[in-house]
Amino acid sequence: MDNPARAPILKVMEIDSDLIIVGGGLNGPALALAAAQGGLSSTVIDALPVGDRKARGFDGRSYALALTSQRLLSAIGLWDGLADNAQPMLEIKVTDGRAGEGPSPFFLHFDHAEIEEGPMGYLVEDRYLRRAFLDAMEAEPLITLRHQERVVAQDTSDGASVTLASGEVLKGRVLIGSDGRRSGTAERAKIKRTGWGYGQTALVCAIEHEKPHGGIAHQFFMPSGPLAILPLTGNRSSIVWSETEDNAKRINALEDADYLNALRPAFGDFLGEIKLAGTRFTYPLNLTIANSFIGARLALIGDAAHGVHPIAGQGLNAGLRDVAALAEVMIMAVRRGEDIASPLVLERYQQWRRFDTATLAMATDTFNRLFSNDIPILRMGRDLGMGLINSVPSLRRNFMREAAGLTGDLPKLMTGRAL
């Protein structure tokens, strides 16, 4: 029929993949794999050469995966290859302590037997997780990997495209920023961030110890900052030790033996003799939240959306929740015939995740501020508080369910259901 407003040129969208994912760390690959389950294709762009990302040695980094995160990895087909190298976290003990004085008598004790859903989580080393993601992506025909490529420009006004440093342009339907807390994707989209530093630095390392850890994770709240001992496979543990910036700088400058000497009194000798197992790392602690998790045909996930204080090991877990929520929202949209990058679809993701994230950011911030000091009244208050939580089983179970990630409006992938 005669149609006066018919557009002169029929625009046909030629795309390289449905999703263009910038950042190939952990959340980006997880999203690509989850999206592939719903038939969506992805191009995953990472700045590092693939060799670096497949390094086999243990570099000391590991993650405390909440039970729900483990279920997500299972749902996207990764867990079978990881299970042998994962240490179940059977108990968590939280203690308020001061160096040299030993732990305060009041502590919280969480035992997985009380939540009846299996271990509260798993400790997995970075090297195994990264390799598993790379292998799974290489085996997935819907995923294209672009290693050692840097994005220099992006355009999401009509479709979603990025320009690589080589000048090559990649086109998709939606652009995903999974490029960390200094996300270039967010910056190029002019999404501002809110955040602050804590004046603290996390010293991270792995240790080998004489006595078995029994699958118990420890969290000590020291005046200078929290110290976590997380059980790895064998007689090894991962240490995440937050100190004031000045202290951290001083400690990190020490030789290995002196470094261990500084560490030892903080948690006592219950693990027997200790020695370093891998590289030492430092991370400045800060909180940074993107003012919006979405833009035109764009979504941010993981630290690009929210970098929280790593006090409870919730950084990767929060990122994987983004992954599960965004994958579910997009796959549901595909099955309804909706445009996966329409503002309405992306808004569903933002609504789902922003509230959760704000709660987490506030909780970890408050927790850290409350525990990172040596004011007697606060110390007494928190000891009593911990004693109280510990003595009331229902409160304790709520804390555990929170730590295991079992609270809130869970995406399907985190309940062990397929999309």
Next chain:
Amino acid sequence: MQAAPNTVDPSEVAKFEAMAAEWWDPKGKFKPLHMLNPCRLDYITSQIAGEFDRDLSAPEPFKGLRILDIGCGGGLLSEPMARLGATVVGADAAERNIPVAQVHAEQSGLTIDYRCTTAEALAEAGEQFDVVINMEVVEHVADPLAYLTACQQLLKPGGLHVCSTINRNPKSYAMAIIGAEVIMRWLPKGTHEWNKFITPDELCELLSQSGVNPVDRKGFVFNPILWSWSLSDRDLSVNYVTASVKPA
């Protein structure tokens, strides 16, 4: 344009023409429809998948199906159907909606046959479809039975007719007219005339008289806490939807 007799009330068409340009702005005047859309699509897609034995997780599950979207407006339902692989005709009696919908489909890389016409005119021309989608239209027509009969004639034997409208009771008056038009200003005042609303029993009776067998009915329920819509088996008190099948 079409000179065929039609049952569209001219005063109704003018109201929607005034709003046509805003169809695709999710925060614009059609925000309520955009909010309701996922819920409508969930119902429509699951009914079609069930009736024609299609797997929604497969690519282009509706390939081979010819679908008519009556009162297509800006194409909020036509585009998803085309994306799912169907051959889609979008019909609207408001002439201004057609170019708006056409331009948007082309921007989205979709091929949809948008026509300024009516159900009656299409039926007279002998057009046949596997599915007729007829959402929030029947409460705007002058003669519902004549209109639904035209919809029935457009169906192939075994075809599916999905029809939604608004119930007639004090609650629907409060929600659809006072709530949506006066308080929330979601819809322009005068969008709906309450006495044209139809109860589910009346609609099913009309559908039966038109020659199709009603097989399912569900409510669209707005949750003001979650600020979103969901499907309900029991609550058909305001917005509701029906599915009917033309005997083979």
